[in-house]
Amino acid sequence: MTPGDRVQEVYRRENRRVFATLVRLLGDFDLAEDALQSAFLAASERWPQQGVPRNPVAWLVSAGRFRAIDSLRRQRRMTPWSEAAEAAAGIADEASVYEELEDVEDDRLRLIFTCCHPSLSEEAAIAMTLREICGLSTEAIARGFLIAPTTLAQRIVRAKSKIRDARIPYEVPDRDALPARLGRVLRVIYLVFNEGHSAAQGADLMRPDLTAEAIRLARLLADLIPDPEVRGLLALLLLQDSRRRARTTASGDLVPLEAQDRTLWDRAAIAEGVSLVRQALGVHGFGSYALQAAIAAVHAEAPSSEATDWAEIVGLYDALLHREPSPVIALNRAVAVAMRDGPEAGLALIEPLLTPELLGGYHLAHAAKAELLRRAGHCDAAKSAYEASLGLARQDPEKRFLRARLAEISD
Amino acid sequence: MKYLCLVYLDRENWSACPDPVCADYAQKLVDRQVLLAGEALHPVDSATTVRVRNGQAQLYDGPFAETKELLAGFYLVEARDLNEAIRIASGIPPGEYGSIEVRPVRQLELGDATS
Structure with missing residues (x-):
């Protein structure tokens, strides 16, 4: 790797780290951004001749700070206003960058x-x-x-x-x-x-x-922070993202969880997510992200929708609802109850959520109701619920999915 | 008797009145020994609103006071930064019933004439 390539690589990997420290040293985002660019410019001039420094981040921070002070001093000569001069003096007086690294x-x-x-x-x-x-x-x-x-x-x-x-x-x-x-x-x-x-996958590269x-x-x-909720959030994101390839067809149509090809799920992401969930739930202070991740983990480890431990999922939703009473969580719980106890049990829980103050305007609430009505064999009611959902949906893949369901039912 | 005089401006006229004019008037009031405190404020974009509910301080971006809330008092405080100002504001007792808007005071820009 040439020193020029090294500058590129260091820029890619470390430029935000250098920036974060320059913001502290210079006390201003725009000054720090300018200093960062000058520092990398200096590196691309110097490193090919002098070799790559032993600690590139320290070198860049130091170069960026030096250039910022230099430009503030030049401003000082041009304007009698003393703020720039004070800023330059303040920055220059601080202890060595190397100590502060x-x-x-x-x-x-x-x-x-x-x-x-x-x-x-x-x-x-x-x-x-x-x-x-x-x-x-x-x-x-x-x-x-x-x-x-x-x-x-x-x-x-x-x-x-x-x-x-x-x-x-x-x-x-x-x-x-x-x-x-x-x-x-x-x-x-x-x-x-x-x-x-x-966002629609692949719609805009x-x-x-x-x-x-x-x-x-x-x-x-x-x-940076050993906190169970941070781990819980990371786990939740990994587990949701693990289904990315199975969530949509090649033409961009949505595939619901129960119909997804589980061999397309990213097993490495699932393994990491599940391990993070265990760590998060094992310590005091976990919260809603860890609980949502735990629900995603139960899905991720189930061989099929039917073989999912729905009782476990209902229990986790109970804990989540207790911590964070929200109609959307209540809706998800209702769907899980339907999987455990049958569609009628889920419908009884969804109906009171469909008021205008709660989820009456939420397309997924009507879609969930429609789905349960369809499973219970109430085709006409299911049809009007799908239509209500379609009227509220805004994203194209969701609309296509709902139209397809409507067509299936009408056959 | 103390009076608080509040200056209201719409966005278009925010900078309409030159700072030196304000400073001159303030100096006249100081000379007459009638000005206790007076400051110019940064625009509303820089405001943070604090409400205390169930002992928890909730922060909002911008001036969030409901229109039915009326100005009931003010504290002019010295704080190191916004976090300290928020800590002080969170302790202001009426924050439990209404809201406290925290606005940074700005320096008047008087240019070279006074330096």
Whole structure:
């Protein structure tokens, strides 16, 4: 590998790590981004001549900081306003970068908690996470969420202004604040995953793989924080993603869980997910992500839909519902009860959820009802429930699936 | 008797009034010994709203006060960063019944004239 290749490789693997530390040293996202680019530019000039340094990350942090100070000093000569000068002096006075590199792993956490700070909106936190922690381009993120790049760019600019103006600190929250703040981070990662998971696979090859980014983030967080909910989230993402190849047909049609070809499930992801679930449930402090992952693990280990331990799944939904009363969880529990006790038992639980305040507007609630009515042999009622679901569904693969079911029933 | 004078501006006119004009007026009030505290605020994008429910502080992006909520008081506090300001705001007793908006104060930009 030539030194030039090494620069590329280090950039790919380490640029976010260098960035996270530069944000701490320079106290500003934009300054840090500029410094990062100058540091890699310097590396591509120097490394081919002088050889690759023993600690490339330390070299890059040091080079980036030096260049930032240098450019602040030049600004100082050009403007009498002293803020830039003070900034340069403040940065230069700090202890040597090399001593501070022990903090590098903490810097990655600081970056995560800052980008997911609860005083940023959820949309802004997602954009900042993908841009600053994952290093995706603004254009790629905009494609991922099907919004205009200018809208996304503006969201990021606003978030950065808020971090600066309201002085959101670059720190890992203290023990008291950690659970609530960690919850926000996990939710942001889960939302990124869901966006990727529900997107039509292969419809747009230019869309970034948001599921892979979310799994990478969860893995990073699990390495940095030994918390059962972090493990639970990573397990949940791995287990849901393990069914990726079986979830849709080649033409992009949805395949429901009971009809999936289980030989297409990713066994390595399942093994890792199941092992993480066991670890998460084995310690005090697990929560809803670990329980959802446990449910996904029961499915993943079952040889078929009929041979699934539905009693176990109902029990896990009971625990989840107790912890987090939500109509969507109640709906999923009702479906599991139907698998255990028959469709009529499930229908009795779904009906009260279909009020306008609860799930009356949720297409999957009507689809679940339709499915159980069909199994119970009530074809006409099933048909109108499928029609209600179709009227509410928004994604093409789901609509195609519902139309196919309607056609089957009408035959 | 103390009075709190609140400045309301819509987004279009947010920067309409030049900072030095505000600073001059503030200085006049200081000279007359009638100004206790006065600050300019960053735009609403920088706001965070804190509500305390069941002893838990809930944070929201932006000014989240419901329109039926009316301004009932204010605290001008000194804090190291937003997290400390939120900790202080979470302890303000009416936060259990309504909401507390935390807005960073900004420095007036007076340009070279005063430096």
